[in-house]
Amino acid sequence: MDPQASAAPAIELIGIDKRFGAVHANSNVNLKIERGVIHGVVGENGAGKSTLMSILYGFYEADAGEIQINGKPVRIRSSREAIDHGIGMVHQHFMLVQPLSVLENVMLGAEGGPLLAGGAKAIRKKLSELGAEYGLQVDPDAIVGELPVGLQQRVEILKALVRGAEILVLDEPTAVLTPPEADQLFDMLRVLKRQNKTILFITHKLREIMDLADRVSVMRRGEIVATYETAATSPPQLADAMVGRKVILKIDKGPAHPGGVALEARDLVVLDDRGVARVQGVSFALREGEILGLAGVAGNGQSELLEALAGIRPIASGEILVDGRPLPPLAFDARAMRALGVGHIPEDRQRVGLVMPFEACESAMLGFHRQPAFGQGVFFSRSAIIADAARLMEAFDVRPRAPLLKTANFSGGNQQKIVLAREIDHNPRIMLIGQPTRGVDIGAIEFIHKRIVAERDAGKAILLVSVELDEIFALSDRIAVLCGGRITGERNPDQTDAQDLGLLMAGVSERAA
Amino acid sequence: MEGFDAFIVVFGSGLRLAVPLILACLAGLWSERSGIVDIGLEGKMLVGAFAGAAIATFTGDPWTGLLAGVAASVLVSLIHGYASIDQRANQIVSGTAINMVADGLTALIGNAVWSQGGRTPQLPDSALFHAIDLPFAQSFGGVPILGPIYRHLISGHDIVTYFAFALVPLTYWALYSTRFGLRLRAVGENPAAVDTAGISVRALRYSAVVICGVLVGLSGVYLSLAQAAYFQPHMSAGKGFIALAALVFAKWRPWPALATCLLFGFLDALSIRLQGMVLPGIGPVPVQAIEALPYLLTVVLLAGFIGKATPPRASGIPYVKER
Numbered sequence: 001m002d003p004q005a006s007a008a009p010a011i012e013l014i015g016i017d018k019r020f021g022a023v024h025a026n027s028n029v030n031l032k033i034e035r036g037v038i039h040g041v042v043g044e045n046g047a048g049k050s051t052l053m054s055i056l057y058g059f060y061e062a063d064a065g066e067i068q069i070n071g072k073p074v075r076i077r078s079s080r081e082a083i084d085h086g087i088g089m090v091h092q093h094f095m096l097v098q099p100l101s102v103l104e105n106v107m108l109g110a111e112g113g114p115l116l117a118g119g120a121k122a123i124r125k126k127l128s129e130l131g132a133e134y135g136l137q138v139d140p141d142a143i144v145g146e147l148p149v150g151l152q153q154r155v156e157i158l159k160a161l162v163r164g165a166e167i168l169v170l171d172e173p174t175a176v177l178t179p180p181e182a183d184q185l186f187d188m189l190r191v192l193k194r195q196n197k198t199i200l201f202i203t204h205k206l207r208e209i210m211d212l213a214d215r216v217s218v219m220r221r222g223e224i225v226a227t228y229e230t231a232a233t234s235p236p237q238l239a240d241a242m243v244g245r246k247v248i249l250k251i252d253k254g255p256a257h258p259g260g261v262a263l264e265a266r267d268l269v270v271l272d273d274r275g276v277a278r279v280q281g282v283s284f285a286l287r288e289g290e291i292l293g294l295a296g297v298a299g300n301g302q303s304e305l306l307e308a309l310a311g312i313r314p315i316a317s318g319e320i321l322v323d324g325r326p327l328p329p330l331a332f333d334a335r336a337m338r339a340l341g342v343g344h345i346p347e348d349r350q351r352v353g354l355v356m357p358f359e360a361c362e363s364a365m366l367g368f369h370r371q372p373a374f375g376q377g378v379f380f381s382r383s384a385i386i387a388d389a390a391r392l393m394e395a396f397d398v399r400p401r402a403p404l405l406k407t408a409n410f411s412g413g414n415q416q417k418i419v420l421a422r423e424i425d426h427n428p429r430i431m432l433i434g435q436p437t438r439g440v441d442i443g444a445i446e447f448i449h450k451r452i453v454a455e456r457d458a459g460k461a462i463l464l465v466s467v468e469l470d471e472i473f474a475l476s477d478r479i480a481v482l483c484g485g486r487i488t489g490e491r492n493p494d495q496t497d498a499q500d501l502g503l504l505m506a507g508v509s510e511r512a513a
Numbered sequence: 514m515e516g517f518d519a520f521i522v523v524f525g526s527g528l529r530l531a532v533p534l535i536l537a538c539l540a541g542l543w544s545e546r547s548g549i550v551d552i553g554l555e556g557k558m559l560v561g562a563f564a565g566a567a568i569a570t571f572t573g574d575p576w577t578g579l580l581a582g583v584a585a586s587v588l589v590s591l592i593h594g595y596a597s598i599d600q601r602a603n604q605i606v607s608g609t610a611i612n613m614v615a616d617g618l619t620a621l622i623g624n625a626v627w628s629q630g631g632r633t634p635q636l637p638d639s640a641l642f643h644a645i646d647l648p649f650a651q652s653f654g655g656v657p658i659l660g661p662i663y664r665h666l667i668s669g670h671d672i673v674t675y676f677a678f679a680l681v682p683l684t685y686w687a688l689y690s691t692r693f694g695l696r697l698r699a700v701g702e703n704p705a706a707v708d709t710a711g712i713s714v715r716a717l718r719y720s721a722v723v724i725c726g727v728l729v730g731l732s733g734v735y736l737s738l739a740q741a742a743y744f745q746p747h748m749s750a751g752k753g754f755i756a757l758a759a760l761v762f763a764k765w766r767p768w769p770a771l772a773t774c775l776l777f778g779f780l781d782a783l784s785i786r787l788q789g790m791v792l793p794g795i796g797p798v799p800v801q802a803i804e805a806l807p808y809l810l811t812v813v814l815l816a817g818f819i820g821k822a823t824p825p826r827a828s829g830i831p832y833v834k835e836r
Contacts, residue, residue, distance in 0.1 A: 057709070059834065080711030095706040097699045098826070108699050109710030111692040119692075159710075 008071025010198040016065035025051040043219030044441030088160020098145030150181035256477040259288035262461035268318035280485035293476025301485035310344035311337035343428030361389030361403035396421040413444030531778025536732035537756035547721030548701040548827040552608030555753025556615030561586040561733025563619035566744035586730025594722035601831035620746035631746040642671035701825030704832040
């Protein structure tokens with residue numbers, strides 16, 4: 001290879017432009033990625049990161065601009081061409097075929113001939129070589145759907161490497177991983193970098209960038225607004241660049257003034273859909289005017305617990321008390337819980353909290369549609385519904401203020417604001433809040449956090465379930481850690497740190513002092 | 514030996530009745546494994562049977578009939594493919610439409626041309642597929658037990674039947690040992706994975722739809738040029754749906770599909786045999802009850818005895834590139 005070519009950047013994007021109708025997804029993007037580095041791209045949701053990666057991987061063609069690989073201009077019109085140019089992509093939602101084996105998944109598209117037998121042997125050999133070289137061992141005969149998520153992601157990476165990828169693009173790779181799995185991934189990526197692979201890493205988590213990347217580019221509204229050496233930047237500077245103004249990552253909040261116990265759980269046991277006990281004897285008491293943060297790695301019973309408290313999942317044993325009175329088992333459904341003053345902001349707003357094809361004004365009254373304000377008897381008053389939605393959107397800064405727009409067409413943060421507005425507006429005394437800022441951009445996170453603290457200050461009892469430790473620390477007055485369906489410990493946020501909670505989240509239980 | 518002879522006869526007739534089911538079931542397997550739900554097997558079977566008989570009436574040759582039947586069925590298959598793949602239509606609606614149009618159109622054209630209520634004229638022997646005697650069928654046939662089995666069950670079928678049975682291992686091999694098979698299985702489960710691997714989802718699904726058309730067309734041709742010697746309206750009599758049921762029953766796998774189709778064929782043969790028989794203690798068995806037996810069994814078995822049948826995950830869902 002001549003020295004000039006090896007000095008050329010692995011990828012150079014020059015003036016990339018892409019529009020979807022009125023949306024200018026990428027405007028004049030210039031990005032240079034040197035060989036053998038880990039380059040992070042950060043930006044809020046909708047900043048155009050995914051579109052840019054899709055262009056690089058041949059899912060779309062740019063309207064204008066040029067892509068250069070190793071200094072040579074190329075056209076990438078399909079995934080096939082991207083693969084041929086040595087680009088491998090690890091998608092946020094894995095492109096794996098669940099019932100097929102690891103081997104079959106890796107082979108797909110690289111079979112090496114019309115019959116599988118010959119190619120299978122070669123790929124099997126390559127897999128064991130790659131496994132040894134990069135520490136990426138996976139059983140080639142395992143069924144992909146039966147592997148844990150971390151290993152599935154490893155299969156995605158192996159797919160790219162088997163195809164000879166020199167440039168690895170990872171789109172929000174940690175979104176689906178537990179913290180230990182994410183650490184493993186980072187170790188893998190560092191090994192790949194040492195082997196002179198180029199890694200393009202997309203995320204909206206600043207901590208990951210600081211941890212892993214050599215260089216970081218910030219995207220905002222379709223443009224690259226800045227590129228830094230990671231060593232010479234800081235999370236606040238990156239956050240600034242992402243949103244274009246100062247963001248207060250730490251919420252100003254005064255001390256809590258807890259009142260009486262509003263919600264209490266005693267030895268709660270809850271089963272999941274398959275009948276597995278996911279909550280195994282949880283007890284806690286939630287007081288008025290405080291935020292109890294429930295931390296834990298996703299999948300340790302938080303979802304089931306929250307659903308049980310909200311009345312949408314039956315409890316197997318134990319009891320729930322509202323204002324000291326146990327709930328009669330028959331009155332136990334979402335409507336009854338609402339009547340008792342329990343508001344619920346579900347973890348999965350798109351599936352549980354909203355109806356995506358509904359207009360925003362319809363989504364904004366779900367669950368409260370029987371209220372006389374919205375109409376009489378079986379008839380709705382459309383004007384009243386629209387007016388009410390407009391009022392909520394104004395109060396919660398939902399953008400655009402369009403009550404007739406389909407719910408699905410709002411961004412994640414604005415969808416969440418619709419849910420929040422709906423629940424808070426009916427003034428519940430107890431609020432169950434699940435993952436309030438998952439997939440929400442920084443500007444909206446700040447708004448949502450402030451609202452939650454304001455509700456606490458108004459004397460509401462708030463149970464906050466989040467897998468984001470930063471969020472737990474920022475909001476909670478007390479922190480309880482859930483692991484394996486049990487509460488493994490309770491902490492005062494001022495007297496603990498991430499490491500301490502990490503131990504509890506990993507199930508290192510202790511006798512309460 | 515009378516019981517044994519009766520068994521041979523019933524089993525032999527069960528084999529023959531299973532042939533159209535096997536062909537249609539494998540046709541559905543290819544289509545649904547690629548993610549295209551095909552409820553229009555019944556209609557395509559009719560189209561194949563009609564086109565086969567009609568052309569054979571003119572040419573007097575079963576092979577041109579076969580070609581015509583297969584071509585017509587492939588054409589209808591491609592319509593379903595175009596609706597499902599390119600136009601992203603609801604595949605159940607498209608398939609149902611094909612069933613209704615095929616049912617009416619074959620009868621209409623048949624009646625317009627031959628004026629026999631939609632029936633095509635009786636075909637001469639030379640225009641039909643005939644039983645092939647395998648070597649030594651006559652001489653070996655005298656050997657007890659094995660002789661009749663060889664002579665009546667293994668030997669003495671027409672070429673379409675042999676092809677249908679050969680198709681099972683062939684399908685198995687193609688699905689699990691070839692590149693095409695791997696891609697086909699993948700595209701029915703997760704087309705996005707296939708697309709990002711640089712393979713055309715559209716081309717794969719169209720290939721599957723064409724294979725489906727060929728096979729189900731053959732099953733129709735078998736009905737009119739091997740089982741009967743004419744086409745008659747509605748002659749498929751729900752076999753396309755039974756084949757679909759067999760496909761679910763077999764959980765979209767080739768060997769279980771063969772077993773299920775044989776079971777259904779055998780039940781069908783048994784019901785014919787039992788007609789008019791007087792069962793001790795019950796009296797004469799009503800014809801309708803016996804005829805309903807295979808269908809009843811399908812419902813009962815599907816309702817609870819096969820465990821969970823999980824179809825290919827992407828079946829019935831048009832593929833749209835995500836942003």
